[in-house]
Amino acid sequence: MDEQRHFETRAVHSGERRAGGRNRRESEDGEFYPISTPIYASTTFAHQNIETTDRVLGGEEPGYSYARYDNPTVHALEEALASLEAPEGGARAFAFASGMAAMHAALTAAELGGGAVVLAAEQLYGSTATLLMQIFGPGGVEVRFVDAYDLGAVEKKVAELNPRAVVIETISNPLLRVADTERIAGITREGGAALVVDNTFATPYLQRPLELGADIVVHSATKYLSGHGDLTAGVVVAGAPYDAAVEQVRKLVGGVLAPFGAWLAHRGLKTLPLRLARQCENARLISARLATHPKISKVHHPARNEHPDVETTRRVLADTGGLVAFELAAEGREAAFAFLNALELCVKAPSLGDIYTLAIHPATSSHRELSPARRERLGVKENLIRLSCGIEHPDDVIRDLEQALERI
Numbered sequence: 001m002d003e004q005r006h007f008e009t010r011a012v013h014s015g016e017r018r019a020g021g022r023n024r025r026e027s028e029d030g031e032f033y034p035i036s037t038p039i040y041a042s043t044t045f046a047h048q049n050i051e052t053t054d055r056v057l058g059g060e061e062p063g064y065s066y067a068r069y070d071n072p073t074v075h076a077l078e079e080a081l082a083s084l085e086a087p088e089g090g091a092r093a094f095a096f097a098s099g100m101a102a103m104h105a106a107l108t109a110a111e112l113g114g115g116a117v118v119l120a121a122e123q124l125y126g127s128t129a130t131l132l133m134q135i136f137g138p139g140g141v142e143v144r145f146v147d148a149y150d151l152g153a154v155e156k157k158v159a160e161l162n163p164r165a166v167v168i169e170t171i172s173n174p175l176l177r178v179a180d181t182e183r184i185a186g187i188t189r190e191g192g193a194a195l196v197v198d199n200t201f202a203t204p205y206l207q208r209p210l211e212l213g214a215d216i217v218v219h220s221a222t223k224y225l226s227g228h229g230d231l232t233a234g235v236v237v238a239g240a241p242y243d244a245a246v247e248q249v250r251k252l253v254g255g256v257l258a259p260f261g262a263w264l265a266h267r268g269l270k271t272l273p274l275r276l277a278r279q280c281e282n283a284r285l286i287s288a289r290l291a292t293h294p295k296i297s298k299v300h301h302p303a304r305n306e307h308p309d310v311e312t313t314r315r316v317l318a319d320t321g322g323l324v325a326f327e328l329a330a331e332g333r334e335a336a337f338a339f340l341n342a343l344e345l346c347v348k349a350p351s352l353g354d355i356y357t358l359a360i361h362p363a364t365s366s367h368r369e370l371s372p373a374r375r376e377r378l379g380v381k382e383n384l385i386r387l388s389c390g391i392e393h394p395d396d397v398i399r400d401l402e403q404a405l406e407r408i
């Protein structure tokens, strides 16, 4: 039933227990039930008798026992997330206290132990690359990198290295390259590797990697999924055998999302399609306008014909995403800083996916830890700005960008 409904409908209703399910107790008096799952601020859940507690703890009966294992508010969010990422079923979602905790659990579930090789996109979010090298590396995992937007290179490295897992991002930061998840999944399946996809920039509204053959999906729910710049959270969505492993890692490491955070994320999720449709539209309009501006030398956006992944984008993404990156004609950090300081509406803050339009200087924020040579190799220039489009009226954002450009 749920899977026959449209994405927008599932975003609003999935996970809520109005007419049955594990939170049903609310309505058993027949008088009222909450239309929004309440925040269950309880660490422990008791049952009518100890036999039920025994069965719940033993996994023989669904139910709640201890909040680090499961909680009704968190579970409601997880059902909604599973319904959005895997509408056909066969996968479970797990909410974490941050995107990094989620990524750590996903990589552990992919059995990255001593002797294993992990092949990671060289364009990966910096902390994910550092997590692999500093946390998994000392345990004997060999971390290798590949240009994930060069299919030939991925194919060659998978054949050569026989990796246990391949880690990619649907859309890269900050140049917005679009991964061919479908073809990469074909390569990893052939090579016997688990494909872990960080779907933070695309969200299930634009792509559902599990449907394209990925094994594990990870999100920083801090971004588009919750969407209001007021929550740090992460998500893993996976089917067998990885789901059980993710659940076990979360139980033992304990990086679970707290009930208030889960409630906020679930509330945010309900407007994901509305927000992202507007953000994609704003990004398209803004990128088109910036491309004609004399003080801009280059615009990176997957809807533009000169973007290297235009064809892949049409195949694997439902829309072109809410981000735009652009290079100022004036070179160097000074011009980039002057431009950012001149912004009056756009917020100068290092995140993305919020309702507010956010502008950052990648070379000194997301890519700060890299050497200048590596930044240069990845195309992260000093005059590059990344914009995460919000839901404001696009004319107001364009006016702000233009007045800031006037002042440099």
Ligand SMILES: Cc1ncc(COP(=O)(O)O)c(C=O)c1O
Binding pocket: 098, 099, 100, 101, 125, 127, 169, 173, 198, 200, 201, 219, 220, 221, 222, 232, 233, 234
């Ligand atoms: C693509 C991507 N993955 C993961 C993360 C980590 O998420 P969090 O900050 O929620 O731990 C980020 C954070 O910026 C990100 O951009």
